[in-house]
Amino acid sequence: MLSKSLAVFPGSFDPLTRGHMDIVTRALGLFSQVTVAVLDNPDKKTLFTLDERVELVRDSFKDFGESVRVERFRGLLVDFMKKSGAGVIIRGLRAITDYDYEAQMALMNKHLCQDIETVFLVTSEEYSYISSSLVRQVASLGGDISNLVSPVVMEALRNKF
Numbered sequence: 172m173l174s175k176s177l178a179v180f181p182g183s184f185d186p187l188t189r190g191h192m193d194i195v196t197r198a199l200g201l202f203s204q205v206t207v208a209v210l211d212n213p214d215k216k217t218l219f220t221l222d223e224r225v226e227l228v229r230d231s232f233k234d235f236g237e238s239v240r241v242e243r244f245r246g247l248l249v250d251f252m253k254k255s256g257a258g259v260i261i262r263g264l265r266a267i268t269d270y271d272y273e274a275q276m277a278l279m280n281k282h283l284c285q286d287i288e289t290v291f292l293v294t295s296e297e298y299s300y301i302s303s304s305l306v307r308q309v310a311s312l313g314g315d316i317s318n319l320v321s322p323v324v325m326e327a328l329r330n331k332f
Contacts, residue, residue: 173258173286178202180261181248183210185217186324187228188306190298194263195232195239197292204238206255211245218307218331231321249284260289265299 180195184207191207198205207228211221219227225243232239244251248260260280262273270291277289306319310328317325 173252173284174256175258175288176203177206177255177257178204178259178261178290179206179208179248179252179255179257181208181210181244181251183212183215183217183303184224184228185219185303186224186306186320186328187231188298188301188303188320188324189318190263190265190294190301192231192321193295193298194261194292197295198261198290199235199238201290202259202261204240205261206240206242206257207232208248208251209241209243211243213245219327223327227321227324227327230323247283249280249287252287253284258286258288260287262289262291263294264291265294265302 178198180198182191184191195205195207209221209225209228217224221243225241229241232241242255252260264270264273273291280287280289301319306316310316311332316328320328
Protein backbone atom coordinates (compact mmCIF):
# COMPACT_ATOMS: atom_id res chain seq x y z
CA MET A 172 0.00 0.00 0.00
CA LEU A 173 1.33 3.41 -0.95
CA SER A 174 1.56 6.06 1.76
CA LYS A 175 -0.82 9.01 1.50
CA SER A 176 1.50 11.03 3.75
CA LEU A 177 4.25 10.91 1.12
CA ALA A 178 3.87 13.03 -2.01
CA VAL A 179 5.81 13.41 -5.24
CA PHE A 180 6.11 16.65 -7.20
CA PRO A 181 7.33 15.65 -10.68
CA GLY A 182 8.72 17.86 -13.42
CA SER A 183 11.65 18.70 -15.62
CA PHE A 184 12.54 21.79 -13.54
CA ASP A 185 14.55 23.41 -16.32
CA PRO A 186 15.00 25.50 -14.24
CA LEU A 187 13.30 25.28 -10.86
CA THR A 188 11.32 28.48 -10.24
CA ARG A 189 9.93 30.21 -7.17
CA GLY A 190 6.52 28.97 -8.35
CA HIS A 191 7.73 25.37 -8.04
CA MET A 192 9.23 26.13 -4.64
CA ASP A 193 5.94 27.67 -3.48
CA ILE A 194 4.04 24.51 -4.45
CA VAL A 195 6.49 22.30 -2.53
CA THR A 196 6.42 24.56 0.53
CA ARG A 197 2.63 24.54 0.60
CA ALA A 198 2.49 20.78 -0.02
CA LEU A 199 4.59 20.28 3.12
CA GLY A 200 1.62 21.65 5.06
CA LEU A 201 -0.37 18.66 3.80
CA PHE A 202 2.20 15.85 3.62
CA SER A 203 5.02 14.70 5.88
CA GLN A 204 7.48 14.50 3.00
CA VAL A 205 7.60 15.72 -0.58
CA THR A 206 9.91 14.18 -3.16
CA VAL A 207 10.80 16.50 -6.01
CA ALA A 208 11.13 14.03 -8.89
CA VAL A 209 13.28 15.41 -11.70
CA LEU A 210 12.34 13.86 -15.03
CA ASP A 211 15.06 12.33 -17.18
CA ASN A 212 13.64 12.50 -20.69
CA PRO A 213 16.45 12.03 -23.23
CA ASP A 214 14.11 13.12 -26.04
CA LYS A 215 13.53 16.54 -24.47
CA LYS A 216 16.09 19.26 -25.13
CA THR A 217 16.89 21.04 -21.87
CA LEU A 218 19.09 23.98 -20.99
CA PHE A 219 20.50 22.20 -17.95
CA THR A 220 21.66 18.58 -17.86
CA LEU A 221 19.84 16.13 -15.61
CA ASP A 222 22.70 16.25 -13.08
CA GLU A 223 22.64 20.06 -13.09
CA ARG A 224 18.88 20.18 -12.59
CA VAL A 225 19.00 17.69 -9.72
CA GLU A 226 21.81 19.64 -8.06
CA LEU A 227 20.02 22.98 -8.50
CA VAL A 228 16.85 21.57 -6.94
CA ARG A 229 18.84 20.04 -4.05
CA ASP A 230 20.69 23.30 -3.42
CA SER A 231 17.46 25.30 -3.55
CA PHE A 232 15.83 23.07 -0.90
CA LYS A 233 18.90 22.42 1.27
CA ASP A 234 17.37 24.17 4.29
CA PHE A 235 14.29 21.92 4.27
CA GLY A 236 16.09 18.88 5.70
CA GLU A 237 14.52 15.45 5.31
CA SER A 238 11.06 16.85 4.55
CA VAL A 239 12.10 17.45 0.92
CA ARG A 240 13.85 14.71 -1.03
CA VAL A 241 15.17 15.13 -4.55
CA GLU A 242 15.27 12.16 -6.91
CA ARG A 243 15.60 11.61 -10.63
CA PHE A 244 13.33 9.35 -12.60
CA ARG A 245 12.84 8.02 -16.11
CA GLY A 246 9.80 6.27 -17.48
CA LEU A 247 6.34 6.16 -16.00
CA LEU A 248 5.71 8.29 -12.95
CA VAL A 249 3.51 5.59 -11.42
CA ASP A 250 6.44 3.14 -11.52
CA PHE A 251 8.61 5.68 -9.70
CA MET A 252 5.84 6.19 -7.13
CA LYS A 253 5.51 2.47 -6.48
CA LYS A 254 9.26 2.21 -5.86
CA SER A 255 9.28 5.26 -3.58
CA GLY A 256 6.16 4.25 -1.64
CA ALA A 257 4.50 7.63 -2.17
CA GLY A 258 0.76 7.61 -2.82
CA VAL A 259 0.11 11.21 -3.89
CA ILE A 260 1.15 13.24 -6.92
CA ILE A 261 1.29 17.01 -6.43
CA ARG A 262 0.63 19.23 -9.44
CA GLY A 263 0.51 22.99 -9.60
CA LEU A 264 -2.10 24.83 -11.63
CA ARG A 265 -1.26 28.33 -12.85
CA ALA A 266 -4.42 28.87 -14.89
CA ILE A 267 -7.56 27.05 -15.92
CA THR A 268 -5.81 26.14 -19.16
CA ASP A 269 -3.42 23.91 -17.15
CA TYR A 270 -6.35 21.94 -15.76
CA ASP A 271 -7.35 20.11 -18.96
CA TYR A 272 -3.90 18.59 -19.46
CA GLU A 273 -3.34 17.89 -15.75
CA ALA A 274 -6.75 16.23 -15.35
CA GLN A 275 -6.00 13.88 -18.27
CA MET A 276 -2.65 12.98 -16.71
CA ALA A 277 -4.27 12.40 -13.31
CA LEU A 278 -6.88 10.10 -14.83
CA MET A 279 -4.25 8.12 -16.74
CA ASN A 280 -2.10 7.76 -13.62
CA LYS A 281 -5.17 6.55 -11.70
CA HIS A 282 -5.88 4.07 -14.50
CA LEU A 283 -2.31 2.76 -14.27
CA CYS A 284 -2.35 2.54 -10.46
CA GLN A 285 -5.57 2.77 -8.43
CA ASP A 286 -3.64 3.52 -5.21
CA ILE A 287 -2.32 6.85 -6.51
CA GLU A 288 -4.15 10.13 -5.95
CA THR A 289 -3.39 13.48 -7.57
CA VAL A 290 -3.71 16.71 -5.60
CA PHE A 291 -3.83 20.02 -7.47
CA LEU A 292 -2.53 23.14 -5.77
CA VAL A 293 -3.38 26.46 -7.36
CA THR A 294 -0.25 28.52 -7.76
CA SER A 295 -0.02 31.54 -5.48
CA GLU A 296 -1.03 34.71 -7.30
CA GLU A 297 2.45 36.22 -7.08
CA TYR A 298 3.89 33.27 -9.03
CA SER A 299 1.02 32.53 -11.42
CA TYR A 300 2.75 34.07 -14.44
CA ILE A 301 6.08 32.28 -13.96
CA SER A 302 7.12 29.34 -16.13
CA SER A 303 10.52 27.75 -16.65
CA SER A 304 10.46 28.67 -20.34
CA LEU A 305 9.68 32.31 -19.55
CA VAL A 306 12.49 32.40 -16.98
CA ARG A 307 14.93 30.98 -19.55
CA GLN A 308 13.85 33.57 -22.11
CA VAL A 309 14.18 36.53 -19.73
CA ALA A 310 17.55 35.26 -18.47
CA SER A 311 18.86 34.80 -22.01
CA LEU A 312 18.03 38.43 -22.75
CA GLY A 313 19.76 39.69 -19.61
CA GLY A 314 16.58 40.53 -17.69
CA ASP A 315 16.22 40.58 -13.91
CA ILE A 316 15.11 37.15 -12.70
CA SER A 317 16.03 37.60 -9.04
CA ASN A 318 12.41 37.37 -7.89
CA LEU A 319 11.65 34.40 -10.16
CA VAL A 320 14.25 31.83 -9.04
CA SER A 321 16.45 30.99 -6.06
CA PRO A 322 19.90 32.61 -5.86
CA VAL A 323 21.63 29.34 -6.83
CA VAL A 324 19.44 28.99 -9.94
CA MET A 325 19.98 32.64 -10.82
CA GLU A 326 23.75 32.13 -10.71
CA ALA A 327 23.50 28.98 -12.85
CA LEU A 328 21.42 30.84 -15.43
CA ARG A 329 23.94 33.69 -15.52
CA ASN A 330 26.67 31.15 -16.20
CA LYS A 331 24.66 29.66 -19.09
CA PHE A 332 24.03 33.03 -20.74
